[in-house]
Amino acid sequence: MTEYAxxxxxxxxxxxxxxxxxxxxxxxxxxxxxxxxxxxxxxxxAERAAAxxxxxELHRERRDEFAAIMVRxxxxxxxxxxxxxxxxxDIVEFYADNAERINADQPLSILGEGxxxxxxxxxxxxxxxxxxxxxxxxxxxxxxxxxxxxNTIILKHAPQCPESxxxxxxxxxxAGLPDGAYVNVYATNEQSATIIADxxxxxxxxxxxxxxxxxxxxxxxxxxxxxxLELGGSDPFILLSTDDLDAAxxxxxxxxxxxxxxxxxxAKRFIIVDGLYDAFVEKFVAAFAAVTASDPTxxxxxxxxxxxxxxxxxxxxxxDDAVAQGATLLTGGTRDGAFFAPTILADVTxxxxxxxxxxxxPAAVVYRVxxxxxxxxxxxxxxxxxxxxxxxxxxxxxxxxxxxxxxxMVYINVVLADSPELPFGGVKRSGTSREMGLLAxxxxxxxxxxxxx
Numbered sequence: 276m277t278e279y280a281x282x283x284x285x286x287x288x289x290x291x292x293x294x295x296x297x298x299x300x301x302x303x304x305x306x307x308x309x310x311x312x313x314x315x316x317x318x319x320x321a322e323r324a325a326a327x328x329x330x331x332e333l334h335r336e337r338r339d340e341f342a343a344i345m346v347r348x349x350x351x352x353x354x355x356x357x358x359x360x361x362x363x364x365d366i367v368e369f370y371a372d373n374a375e376r377i378n379a380d381q382p383l384s385i386l387g388e389g390x391x392x393x394x395x396x397x398x399x400x401x402x403x404x405x406x407x408x409x410x411x412x413x414x415x416x417x418x419x420x421x422x423x424x425x426n427t428i429i430l431k432h433a434p435q436c437p438e439s440x441x442x443x444x445x446x447x448x449x450a451g452l453p454d455g456a457y458v459n460v461y462a463t464n465e466q467s468a469t470i471i472a473d474x475x476x477x478x479x480x481x482x483x484x485x486x487x488x489x490x491x492x493x494x495x496x497x498x499x500x501x502x503x504l505e506l507g508g509s510d511p512f513i514l515l516s517t518d519d520l521d522a523a524x525x526x527x528x529x530x531x532x533x534x535x536x537x538x539x540x541x542a543k544r545f546i547i548v549d550g551l552y553d554a555f556v557e558k559f560v561a562a563f564a565a566v567t568a569s570d571p572t573x574x575x576x577x578x579x580x581x582x583x584x585x586x587x588x589x590x591x592x593x594x595d596d597a598v599a600q601g602a603t604l605l606t607g608g609t610r611d612g613a614f615f616a617p618t619i620l621a622d623v624t625x626x627x628x629x630x631x632x633x634x635x636x637p638a639a640v641v642y643r644v645x646x647x648x649x650x651x652x653x654x655x656x657x658x659x660x661x662x663x664x665x666x667x668x669x670x671x672x673x674x675x676x677x678x679x680x681x682x683x684m685v686y687i688n689v690v691l692a693d694s695p696e697l698p699f700g701g702v703k704r705s706g707t708s709r710e711m712g713l714l715a716x717x718x719x720x721x722x723x724x725x726x727x728x
Contacts, residue, residue: 308400309475311455316425324374329450334364363415369695397425410439420715503708508661511654512542530690536637540662563617580613661701
């Protein structure tokens with residue numbers, strides 16, 4: 276059975292297929308990860324850090340190979356793919372550099388005599404279910420903090436990314452991690468459910484759609500397993516004031532078109548105060564119209580294809596439905612295979628489907644609002660709560676709006692500013708956990724109390 280395949284979205288050509296694991300292979304992978312947990316969890320922290328530092332080095336040494344894989348697996352523009360490999364390496368290195376701090380005892384001030392500390396201990400083998408849109412970065416931000424804690428990783432990558440999955444397993448093996456500390460599985464959804472239910476597995480992390488997150492959480496809950504969810508988003512980009520409209524427009528375009536518009540925390544709803552709306556939209560439309568989806572293997576490509584024809588068809592359906600329900604199409608709205616033209620919708624109202632949907636591709640919705648209060652109300656009127664972007668020249672207003680937005684992350688006057696030390700995650704239907712930063716090491720760990728009289 277071949278559920279895993281490399282299908283170049285730019286050409287539609289199937290380049291390679293990989294057999295899904297048999298149940299026996301799945302059981303062997305779980306057994307290896309479970310056995311390795313005892314070894315890896317008792318490995319001195321400095322040795323774990325050294326191994327992770329080598330993982331980062333191997334990302335950089337093999338960046339061209341890894342980037343080329345991503346281009347053909349999901350259509351990521353080459354420059355972006357190279358940048359992603361570098362970022363993944365930086366994330367792994369961050370946890371190696373902070374290994375002692377992450378694993379250090381936390382002394383407690385107690386009322387009685389004696390001492391008490393919180394000692395952080397690994398949980399054991401963990402399952403990671405990863406998406407196709409960031410084949411290197413998503414894995415690094417799940418695996419690295421958990422490996423540095425002493426957990427072991429069973430990694431189920433997206434069926435579109437079998438070569439990325441295989442290379443990552445090879446990198447961890449070549450870095451000197453013990454057998455089973457990081458294992459790749461080409462598993463079906465049904466086999467993934469079996470892994471979650473296995474008593475040798477202590478938790479599961481999933482990055483993906485709401486539907487996938489709900490399904491995984493249901494199985495994890497039924498088996499009393501810790502679960503971490505990083506799901507979708509419909510992040511607002513709020514423009515309240517600016518002393519450089521051209522720069523604000525460029526930031527807006529960059530935030531929407533990054534990764535071919537397929538970022539869960541990409542800005543998707545552009546909420547513009549009335550006095551700036553007309554000028555912003557004119558420039559925003561021009562910026563989108565100037566970008567043409569093109570060959571992702573070229574160094575200067577900004578926008579490549581969506582990850583699959585099915586993804587492009589889904590986006591086309593959403594845009595067409597919005598127009599049929601009364602939205603105004605300002606630019607774009609067409610596709611050629613998996614390539615989708617940069618698209619902007621206006622005049623979207625609360626009774627339209629697109630008002631509550633996530634547009635996963637190079638499509639934006641623009642809204643006109645009267646003032647700050649209206650902007651915040653619109654920004655929060657969504658089932659999602661991942662990231663958000665606020666542009667204003669008023670420092671007090673920036674602080675005020677940041678406090679009022681229902682989201683896990685607020686970026687002020689900046690986009691595309693993720694960094695290894697900054698936690699990533701959301702609220703509402705966008706997820707339940709944090710990745711990256713030191714907070715990521717709080718997800719799958721036994722914070723064990725040791726009290727001495």
